[in-house]
Amino acid sequence: MSTFLTARSVRTTPEGILWEPSERWVRGRTGDITVVDSRHPVLVWEPGLPVPTYAFPREEIRADLLRPAENPPLGTHSGSQSFYDLEVGGGLRENAAWTFPAADLADHIAFEWFRRSGKGLDHWYEEEEEIFIHPRDPHKRVDALPSSRHVTVAIDGTVVADTRRPVLLFETGLPVRYYIPREDVRLDLLVPTDHTSCCPYKGTAAYWSWPGEADVPPNLLWSYPAPLAAVAAIEGLVAFYNEAVDITVDGRLLERPVTPFSGALAARPST
Incomplete structure (x- = not known):
C-alpha cells in the first residue's frame, strides 16, 4: 500500500514545478498522425498556472517530427530549457513542444493543445475518450x-x-x-x-x-x-x-x- 501511495504522490522540483505520474494511456494527434502515444505520462503544474498539462517520455513521442525551434519564446513554461517546432502534414507548427528546466523532468517533453493555445496538437485522448483544452486535474472535483x-x-x-x-x-x-x-x-x-x-x-x-x-x-x-x-x-x-x-x-x-x-x-x- 505504501508503495502505491508513493507512486501516486505529487512531487515538487527545486524550480517550484509540481508533477505526478499518471496511469492513463494518453495519445495526441494532428490529423491522422499520432505524435504522442504514452502509457507513462506525467501531469505537470507550472507555477502560477491553475491547470495541469501532460509531459511524456521521449521514447513515447514521435521525436523525428520535432525540430529545434527557430524562434523560441522567452519567459514561458517556467523558463523552458528547449522549444521545438513540429513538422507534420507538410506544415510547421512553431513552438509546439518544450522541455521543463527540472532534473526530474529532463527526459520528458510537453506539447501545446491547439484548442487552448491555437498551436500544437489538434486532438487528445485519455484511453478512448477525447479530452479538450487541458488534462483534467485528478485533485479537482x-x-x-x-x-x-x-x-x-x-x-x-x-x-x-x-x-x-x-x-x-x-x-x-x-x-x-x-x-x-x-x-x-x-x-x-x-x-x-x-x-x-x-x-x-x-x-x-x-x-x-x-x-x-x-x-x-x-x-x-x-x-x-x-x-x-x-x-x-x-x-x-x-x-x-x-x-x-x-x-x-x-x-x-x-x-x-x-x-x-x-x-x-x-x-x-x-x-
Missing part, C-alpha cells in the same frame, strides 16, 4: 446535484430566471453555478450568440447575451446541450455568471465573487 433551493437571477433589476428545481454544480476552486431549467428562464429576453467554449469537465457550451443597454458583458449565460457523462444532470439547463448578475438563493442575495473569469468579463464590451 466537479459534482452536479439536483436541488430544491429557490433561485432567482436578475440582470439590471429584471428577473430573468426563477426556479425551485435547479441543479447545483460544485467545481473545486469556483463558485457554485446554478443550472436552471429553460422553462424557468426568460430566454425571450435574451439573444443567442455564436460564441462557444469547451471545458474538459463538462463539454461544449452555447451562449446567450442580454440585449439591453445595461453595462453588462455579452455571453452572460450558457448551456451544455450534450454534456459529458459525469455531469449529465446539467444537460440543456442554463447557468449565469455569478460574477456579473444578481443571484438570490433562498431569499439571500449572493455577493458577486471574484474568479479567474472576472477580468475577462470586465474587459468585454457591452452589447
Whole structure:
C-alpha cells in the first residue's frame, strides 16, 4: 500500500514545478498522425498556472517530427530549457513542444493543445475518450446535484430566471453555478450568440447575451446541450455568471465573487 501511495504522490522540483505520474494511456494527434502515444505520462503544474498539462517520455513521442525551434519564446513554461517546432502534414507548427528546466523532468517533453493555445496538437485522448483544452486535474472535483433551493437571477433589476428545481454544480476552486431549467428562464429576453467554449469537465457550451443597454458583458449565460457523462444532470439547463448578475438563493442575495473569469468579463464590451 505504501508503495502505491508513493507512486501516486505529487512531487515538487527545486524550480517550484509540481508533477505526478499518471496511469492513463494518453495519445495526441494532428490529423491522422499520432505524435504522442504514452502509457507513462506525467501531469505537470507550472507555477502560477491553475491547470495541469501532460509531459511524456521521449521514447513515447514521435521525436523525428520535432525540430529545434527557430524562434523560441522567452519567459514561458517556467523558463523552458528547449522549444521545438513540429513538422507534420507538410506544415510547421512553431513552438509546439518544450522541455521543463527540472532534473526530474529532463527526459520528458510537453506539447501545446491547439484548442487552448491555437498551436500544437489538434486532438487528445485519455484511453478512448477525447479530452479538450487541458488534462483534467485528478485533485479537482466537479459534482452536479439536483436541488430544491429557490433561485432567482436578475440582470439590471429584471428577473430573468426563477426556479425551485435547479441543479447545483460544485467545481473545486469556483463558485457554485446554478443550472436552471429553460422553462424557468426568460430566454425571450435574451439573444443567442455564436460564441462557444469547451471545458474538459463538462463539454461544449452555447451562449446567450442580454440585449439591453445595461453595462453588462455579452455571453452572460450558457448551456451544455450534450454534456459529458459525469455531469449529465446539467444537460440543456442554463447557468449565469455569478460574477456579473444578481443571484438570490433562498431569499439571500449572493455577493458577486471574484474568479479567474472576472477580468475577462470586465474587459468585454457591452452589447
